[in-house]
Amino acid sequence: MNLVLHSxxxxxxxxxxxxxxxxxGLAYDTVAWHLRKGEQRSAAYLAKNPQGLVPALxxxxxxxxxxxxxxxxxxxxxxxxxxLLPVGPVDRARVRAIAYAVACEIHPVNNLRILDYxxxxxxxxxxxxxxxxxxxxxxxxxxxxxxxxxxxxTGRFCRGxxxxxxxxxxxxxxxxxxRFGIDMEPYPTIRRIFxxxxxxxxxxxAAPENQPDAx
Amino acid sequence: MNLVLHSxxxxxxxxxxxxxxxxxGLAYDTVAWHLRKGEQRSAAYLAKNPQGLVPALxxxxxxxxxxxxxxxxxxxxxxxxxxLLPVGPVDRARVRAIAYAVACEIHPVNNLRILDYxxxxxxxxxxxxxxxxxxxxxxxxxxxxxxxxxxxxTGRFCRGxxxxxxxxxxxxxxxxxxRFGIDMEPYPTIRRIFxxxxxxxxxxxAAPENQPDAx
Numbered sequence: 001m002n003l004v005l006h007s008x009x010x011x012x013x014x015x016x017x018x019x020x021x022x023x024x025g026l027a028y029d030t031v032a033w034h035l036r037k038g039e040q041r042s043a044a045y046l047a048k049n050p051q052g053l054v055p056a057l058x059x060x061x062x063x064x065x066x067x068x069x070x071x072x073x074x075x076x077x078x079x080x081x082x083x084l085l086p087v088g089p090v091d092r093a094r095v096r097a098i099a100y101a102v103a104c105e106i107h108p109v110n111n112l113r114i115l116d117y118x119x120x121x122x123x124x125x126x127x128x129x130x131x132x133x134x135x136x137x138x139x140x141x142x143x144x145x146x147x148x149x150x151x152x153x154t155g156r157f158c159r160g161x162x163x164x165x166x167x168x169x170x171x172x173x174x175x176x177x178x179r180f181g182i183d184m185e186p187y188p189t190i191r192r193i194f195x196x197x198x199x200x201x202x203x204x205x206a207a208p209e210n211q212p213d214a215x
Numbered sequence: 216m217n218l219v220l221h222s223x224x225x226x227x228x229x230x231x232x233x234x235x236x237x238x239x240g241l242a243y244d245t246v247a248w249h250l251r252k253g254e255q256r257s258a259a260y261l262a263k264n265p266q267g268l269v270p271a272l273x274x275x276x277x278x279x280x281x282x283x284x285x286x287x288x289x290x291x292x293x294x295x296x297x298x299l300l301p302v303g304p305v306d307r308a309r310v311r312a313i314a315y316a317v318a319c320e321i322h323p324v325n326n327l328r329i330l331d332y333x334x335x336x337x338x339x340x341x342x343x344x345x346x347x348x349x350x351x352x353x354x355x356x357x358x359x360x361x362x363x364x365x366x367x368x369t370g371r372f373c374r375g376x377x378x379x380x381x382x383x384x385x386x387x388x389x390x391x392x393x394r395f396g397i398d399m400e401p402y403p404t405i406r407r408i409f410x411x412x413x414x415x416x417x418x419x420x421a422a423p424e425n426q427p428d429a430x
Contacts, residue, residue: 050358050361050362051316051355051358051359051362052358059305063305065305065308065309065312066312067311067312067315067316067319069311069315069319070308070309070311070312070314070315071308073307073308073311074304074305074307074308077304077307078304089289089292089293090274090278090280090289092288092289092292093280093285093286093288093289094280094285096282096284096285096288096289097280097281097282097285099285100282100284100285100318101266101282103315103319104282104284104318104319104322104323105323107319108319108320108323108324109323109324109329113354114324117347117350118337121343121346121347122333122337122338122339122343123337124337128336128337131336132332132336135332139328140266143265143266143267144266146265147265147266
């Protein structure tokens with residue numbers, strides 16, 4: 001019996017989890033919940049995840065795990081090979097810090113429900129929403145670029161030559177950025193790492209356009 | 216030589232890290248950077264953390280770690296006792312999911328720089344900012360309350376009777392909520408867990424009002 005991934009093709013956090021599952025070589029079935037249609041708030045989905053957010057991962061015994069980064073840490077612990085984190089605690093902290101910079105600073109303020117609130121409560125138009133999105137990407141990508149470019153531990157990927165947790169988060173964010181026309185010119189290292197990810201089957205198979213519910 | 220914690224008394228993420236350090240029994244010296252005065256963007260601080268965010272933890276050898284949750288995972292790995300995470304991968308995922316629900320959904324959209332942007336770019340007044348803050352707390356606290364109340368694994372704390380990563384994040388968030396007059400009546404389980412934390416010396420010593428830079 002396969003793992004079951006509850007997700008939405010365009011969800012950035014779903015992309016993260018798909019990439020992690022693919023890198024680990026774990027087979028999964030996809031159940032899609034259409035965020036634009038509000039299916040994540042249906043009784044059927046809330047019974048799986050009371051938070052009404054995707055992704056969630058259903059294990060073989062019916063256990064449902066939530067929060068993309070918590071699930072990826074679970075995968076790392078339950079299926080250690082190939083590793084998505086380096087060995088030493090300081091190196092692991094550095095990789096997690098990059099992942100969390102994306103996951104705790106960019107994605108939360110730029111996801112669908114936030115942008116909807118800006119439109120409905122503050123009357124933000126497309127230009128204002130795009131400016132907001134770009135502002136928060138730049139606030140984090142600029143220092144991340146400097147940190148990655150100057151760190152001798154940066155290799156083909158964020159840490160060395162093997163893709164891991166930080167690359168997964170960056171990859172999903174850069175894909176998301178495209179919908180808001182983010183210029184990647186100021187971020188050559190991030191772009192190079194994104195390109196390295198985008199060449200790998202695990203990441204290609206995780207991309208929104210390659211999901212069964214893609215539109 | 217002590218660890219050095221770069222922080223701001225009122226920063227919720229600094230409170231998290233202080234609580235973790237205290238629970239681990241690790242001594243540290245505090246260096247305060249005044250966020251309201253913009254000291255986190257000074258050259259002196261950017262040399263420590265190019266992201267210009269607190270907290271950061273400086274280790275004995277001068278290594279600087281960033282992102283509160285990445286640092287707490289580091290502490291857990293480098294100083295395993297007492298543990299802040301349970302043993303089994305599924306239990307660990309559950310605890311991390313609660314921590315990330317706070318850290319990736321509530322805190323990022325409600326921190327100082329976001330509220331400042333709402334005021335300056337969208338003309339949000341105090342009432343609009345408060346409504347925004349309360350909206351995102353409720354969006355996550357309501358399902359978290361239901362999950363914690365129904366989970367047989369919930370004890371005196373989020374997982375059993377020992378405080379850990381999830382409690383740390385909840386504690387710091389509830390303290391933050393007070394500044395926006397969040398009614399805790401709908402969240403009896405979260406309130407009970409907060410009260411259990413607030414009775415412990417490690418959390419008391421982590422509270423904003425007990426920091427050297429408190430105003």
